[in-house]
Amino acid sequence: MSKVDETTDTATIQTFCHSCQQDIQVKLPKAIVENAHSYPVSHAYLHGDPAHVLILYVDRQYLVRGTELSETVTIERPPQTVPLNAMVLLRVPRRYRETAMAMLKLRQAMASDVAILTGKSQNAESNYLGALFRLGYLQRVRIQHSYQYSIPTQNDMRG
Known part of the structure; x- marks a missing residue:
């Protein structure tokens, strides 16, 4: 109807x-x-x-x-909504609560990486990721950019 x-x-x-x-x-x-x-x-x-x-x-x-x-729900957000064109999977079902607790620990480690990539403070990124997680919108974030860390040498600093 x-x-x-x-x-x-x-x-x-x-x-x-x-x-x-x-x-x-x-x-x-x-x-x-x-x-x-x-x-x-x-x-x-x-x-x-x-x-x-x-x-x-x-x-x-x-x-x-x-x-x-x-039954499978995958939502891709545009870059303006979620930084770095992240892939966000919605809702953590009750049977995955242990996974959710592990994700909290991963979120803390990930916040520093995201802060380096976006140039924002680690606290700001941690708060943003934490809010998404608490609201039930963040189960896993897969950043689709490759990056690597390097320690600048004295030659890099001169140039």
Whole structure:
């Protein structure tokens, strides 16, 4: 079932999630359907605890023609949102709490590396990474830049 409101830029689609076993409402931007080159159009909707993705296949009349469930959630953020084009995986499930504690220790070590790369203080980077972790948004960060450390020699300092 879908409801298209002519006064807004979104269509409200009601469907059933077989993972949650409940009805959900998805707000779909009209531009996605109107600007599509082929139909049905796929739209991924992230929800639930633990997080999972419901992929909806919607036709021109905003009717759901099929659904697909994905348990694996990977979100790549643009460089403006997360420094150094990091890959952030959402939500640490309860069964991985020990991994989360290990990540806290890794975060402390990683903060100094990120601080060196960004030129910010280690404290600022540690606070930023810590906030992401506490909010449940940071499970693992993989920095996609290669770097190495070197100690400058006297020749480097003269040049």
